[in-house]
Amino acid sequence: MYTKFFRSKALVLIVCMVFSFATVLSGCKRSLLNPDKPVTITMWHNYGGQMKILMDDLVSEFNRTVGEEEGIIVSVTAIAGSKELHEMLVSSAEKQPGALALPDLTTAYPKTAVLLEQKNLLCDFKEYFSKSELEAYVEDFVAEGYLGDEKLYVFPIAKSTELLFVNRTIFDRFASACGFSIDDLGTFEGISHAATAYFEWTDAMTPDIEGDGKAFFMADSLFNQALVGSRQLGSDFLFETDEPNTFELDTRSEAFSQIWDAYFNSAAQGGIAVFDGYSSDLFKTGDLVCAVGSTAGVLYYPTEVTYSDNTQEAVDYSYLPYPVFEGGDKIALQRGGGMCITAQSAANRLAASIFVKWFTAPEQNLRFTLSSGYLPVTSEAFEELFETDLSSLTGKPVSEQLETILYMYEEYQFFFAPYSENYDALQKNFETTLRKEVSSVRDQISNQSGSDTDQSFSGFSDDVLRQLQEGEN
Numbered sequence: 001m002y003t004k005f006f007r008s009k010a011l012v013l014i015v016c017m018v019f020s021f022a023t024v025l026s027g028c029k030r031s032l033l034n035p036d037k038p039v040t041i042t043m044w045h046n047y048g049g050q051m052k053i054l055m056d057d058l059v060s061e062f063n064r065t066v067g068e069e070e071g072i073i074v075s076v077t078a079i080a081g082s083k084e085l086h087e088m089l090v091s092s093a094e095k096q097p098g099a100l101a102l103p104d105l106t107t108a109y110p111k112t113a114v115l116l117e118q119k120n121l122l123c124d125f126k127e128y129f130s131k132s133e134l135e136a137y138v139e140d141f142v143a144e145g146y147l148g149d150e151k152l153y154v155f156p157i158a159k160s161t162e163l164l165f166v167n168r169t170i171f172d173r174f175a176s177a178c179g180f181s182i183d184d185l186g187t188f189e190g191i192s193h194a195a196t197a198y199f200e201w202t203d204a205m206t207p208d209i210e211g212d213g214k215a216f217f218m219a220d221s222l223f224n225q226a227l228v229g230s231r232q233l234g235s236d237f238l239f240e241t242d243e244p245n246t247f248e249l250d251t252r253s254e255a256f257s258q259i260w261d262a263y264f265n266s267a268a269q270g271g272i273a274v275f276d277g278y279s280s281d282l283f284k285t286g287d288l289v290c291a292v293g294s295t296a297g298v299l300y301y302p303t304e305v306t307y308s309d310n311t312q313e314a315v316d317y318s319y320l321p322y323p324v325f326e327g328g329d330k331i332a333l334q335r336g337g338g339m340c341i342t343a344q345s346a347a348n349r350l351a352a353s354i355f356v357k358w359f360t361a362p363e364q365n366l367r368f369t370l371s372s373g374y375l376p377v378t379s380e381a382f383e384e385l386f387e388t389d390l391s392s393l394t395g396k397p398v399s400e401q402l403e404t405i406l407y408m409y410e411e412y413q414f415f416f417a418p419y420s421e422n423y424d425a426l427q428k429n430f431e432t433t434l435r436k437e438v439s440s441v442r443d444q445i446s447n448q449s450g451s452d453t454d455q456s457f458s459g460f461s462d463d464v465l466r467q468l469q470e471g472e473n
Contacts, residue, residue: 104343128353195271232328
C-alpha cells in the first residue's frame with residue numbers, strides 16, 4: 001500500500017499543493033466571512049505536553065495572519081486525552097445532561113467519527129478541498145478518513161505507526177552475558193526467546209529468592225499485535241458477522257496459533273510483562289528492556305532510569321522496525337486520528353476548513369509533527385524528510401526514530417484497522433482475558449514444576465481461546 005509511494009509521486013502533485021484561500025472563498029462562500037466581524041470557531045483536541053505548546057503556537061499564528069485577513073478566530077476550549085475526548089464528544093452528540101455543546105472542530109479517531117457521522121454531525125471535507133489539493137496528501141492517510149463512505153469525514157493532520165523501543169544500556173549487558181544480539185529482536189519469536197532467557201538471567205542474580213526475575217518485553221496493545229501479526233501471516237484476525245458493522249475474532253487460525261505461541265508461554269513464565277498501562281511507565285524503573293509502542297509516544301520514554309533501590313542510570317535507545325512473525329511479511333499498522341468538522345453553521349464550517357487547510361500545509365505540519373514522533377501528511381513534506389538531514393530538523397531521540405520510520409515506509413506495507421461498532425468491546429475483552437489468564441497461570445506455575453507446568457499451558461490455552469471466541473469475560 002505505502003511502499004515507496006512518496007517517491008513515485010509526480011512533481012505535478014507537489015505543484016498542485018496550492019493552499020490558496022482565495023479559491024476557497026470564491027463565489028457565494030466569500031460572503032460568509034467578514035474580517036470586520038470575525039467568526040469564532042471552537043476547537044477540542046487531545047494533544048498534551050509538547051504537542052499542546054506547538055498547537056497553541058500554531059493557533060495563535062493562524063489567528064494573527066490568515067485568521068485576521070479572512071475574519072476567523074480559532075479558540076481552543078477543551079484539551080483531553082483520547083479516551084476522555086471520545087467520551088466528551090459522544091456525550092455532547094447525544095446531548096446528555098451536563099454535556100458541553102459540540103465544538104466546531106475537533107480531533108477524533110475513526111471510532112469516534114463513526115458515531116458522530118451516524119448522527120449526521122460531520123462535514124464532508126471534499127466540499128472545501130479540490131481534487132488537486134487532496135492529491136497533494138499521502139493517499140492512504142486520506143483514505144482512512146472516508147469511513148467506508150464516499151464522503152471525507154476525518155482529515156489527516158498527523159500519523160504514526162508502531163515500532164520496537166529498546167533500552168540498549170540494559171540490553172547490551174544481557175546480550176553480552178547470555179549470547180544474544182540486537183538482530184534477535186527482529187521477530188516476535190526471537191523476542192519471546194530472549195524474554196524467557198532474560199527472566200531466568202535476572203532471577204539467577206538473587207539465588208536466595210525464587211521467581212523474582214524481570215520482564216523483558218511488552219506490547220502496549222496486545223490486540224494490535226494480534227491484528228498486525230495475523231496480517232503478516234496472511235490471515236485476518238477480524239471477520240465480519242451477519243450483523244452490520246460488527247466483527248468477531250478468528251482465534252482458531254494457524255496464524256493466531258503462531259502468535260499465541262510467541263506470547264503466552266514466555267508471558268506465563270514472567271518474561272513478558274502483564275501490565276494494564278503504557279510500557280514507558282515500566283521503562284522509568286528499569287522493569288522492561290524493550291516494547292512495541294506508538295511512534296507518537298517517543299517523548300514519554302525516559303532518558304534516565306530509577307531502579308527500586310533508588311539508584312539511577314542514564315540510558316541509550318535503539319528504535320527498531322516493527323517486529324515480524326517468522327515467515328511473515330513486513331506489515332505494520334497505520335495509526336493516528338485527524339480533524340473532524342462538527343460545526344453546524346455554513347460560516348463556521350468554512351472557517352474550520354480554512355484552518356485545517358492552513359494547519360496541514362507542509363510548513364506548519366512539519367513544525368507540528370517533527371518534534372513529537374508523528375508523521376506529516378503531505379507528499380511534499382515526506383519528500384523533505386528524505387532529502388534533509390533529520391538531525392537539523394529535530395533533536396535526538398526523534399530524529400533517530402524518524403530514520404527507522406522512513407525505512408519502514410519504504411520496506412513495509414501498512415494498513416489501518418477496520419471500523420465496527422464493537423471494535424472497542426472486542427479489544428477490551430481480548431486484552432482483559434489475556435491478562436487474567438496469564439496472571440492465573442503464573443499463580444499455577446508457582447506451585448507446579450516440570451511436565452505438569454507444560455501440560456497446564458496447553459489446557460489453559462484451549463480455555464482462553466474458547467473465551468475469546470465466545471466473547472466471554
